[in-house]
Amino acid sequence: MRPNPTTHRPLQRHDHRHRPQDAGASAARRARQLRRDELRQNSVQHAVLLAGTALAAYMVSIPARLLPPLPSALTIAGAVLPVLWAIWHVHRPSDAVRRWRRGAAGERRTARLLHPLTRGKQGWIILHDRAIPRSRANLDHLLVRPDGAVFYCDSKALRPGARIHVRDGILHCGHRPYPSAINTVIWEAAQAADALGVPVTPLIAVHDAEVPGHVLHDSKVVIVAATRLTRELRRSRYIPNRAAAEQIAARAEALLPRHTAR
Template sequence: MNAGSSATERAAALGAGRRPGLWVRLLIALGVREAPTTPDAAVPWLKGAEGEAATQALVDVLVDEGWTVFHDLGLPRSNSNVDHILIPPSGEGIILLDSKRWWASWLTASFGGRLYCGEEDRHDEAEKAVWLAGFVRDVVGIAGLPVLPALVIHGSTVAGGHLQVVVDGWPRPLHVFGPQTLMANLRERAGRPNPRRAAQLASRVNQMLHPYVEGGS
């Protein structure tokens, strides 16, 4: 499944992207009706889909470098999904990327230990990312498996290109990347190739997590 599929489906369910019927299109062409606008409720989902697709375009090149890459996986017994799961060639753990597309005119930065985009407190997104990481760790069920959650921010500039923020209940800082720093940081985590271990971990992830289905569980 391509990244952003679930967000696109949610936007469609809220009325975005539906093509008007023939008669309505004729009235629009004659100036009798106005073209439909995207419903406000659908805008965040469309932006989310754009962010996920942008991250996918970046990380898919890692497959040729021995990485295993999954997109848009659903969590069992939950309506939540994971945007991207990456397994490095070493097979030493899982990297979870949660993609965001925030306002381009605002700076993403850390103030007082919390994550902000402009003046808006977005620390709840950091908390969600580590919650997802803990959920995936428990579902995969491999003792001692390292799980690294990270946010990837598109649109908004990330201060310094890379932030780390502390989230209560998670043992290590959460990484927040801009697209320009993401790939170099990922490649630093490739490790020594161990195809057998990486394949076993990928098989376990594939067994326990499945492509996200809107409204599924």
Template structure:
């Protein structure tokens, strides 16, 4: 009751954190809606997966129809200002958010290790709701990661995934085996 008046700083912080979680959950739901059409193209999609030996929640894990690509997709709801690169680092308005890009690259690396399936590439992506990159995407270099991490406007998500999925022909048997491995190694997140 006193949080709204600023008389209880702990309650004010808790209210702010709850609002951020709610905003994040709405962003994840919006991303899930954007991903649904990919299922008709043979993509297998898992939401809210647990990263082994970690408290991390993977927002979305996708398996391409080829069975040769896994995408670790992190959803962000950023509203402070334009998402852009400043001296090679990702910012949302005045805030440096680069560590969140580094984190999703690390998640992808750990998923690759956990899956331990030869010939499977794991691609990290970030989709930004609210104030995404003005040009639709940022190609962000992360130390220790060979390929750039793509930070995307939601409108760029489906075309980016479709292009990535077309790099190898569909192989339903291989894709089904990879989905079983994903389900085994990355269980539902219980937070």
């Protein structure tokens, strides 16, 4: 009796090839959605603001006509600058849009930093922007080491120059706390572990802000400067097991699909 090809089909190697272009896709899409919504919702307010600014500029110019003539450049500037300010104010993205854009850019930067790990026959398998089952959340970067060990890396683009520290289990960037940051990353890693049936080690890769000593080994999660991420991941010794790594990656492809694909 011939084996059923649907049940004995071998794993297709590189079905899960590293796709850096996936990184940050869902965050960028969320930024676009928010931007479209705010432009649509504020269109009437924008028109009123522009009309009011133009009227104010005209009213201001009336007294100037009774005074000695001003240089033409000053007259033009007095009329044009208020209108330009109104246009800038109208088209300036909200704080929420800028945060999502900054997050997407941080994920893309992390993907570029991780790319060297994927090279060679014993390269790591890296999946970006994966959906978490029954949740709107996503996994920024899921990494499968050549021996089958799995890591989850969350990207954080924080305030440039600010110092990172952890106090009472809460991540701080300078004086600003991020109360849910660490617990969220731990929860996301746990969801990946439940889906894959293997332990998943959580990490946070920090862009722009300063991580003392480049790495903070908190009791629950490793916080690392993004520029030192690959060095930290390569520290541990292991014996490659390509079959195990391929199996776990194939399982991740099936159970944790691309966030933009669902």
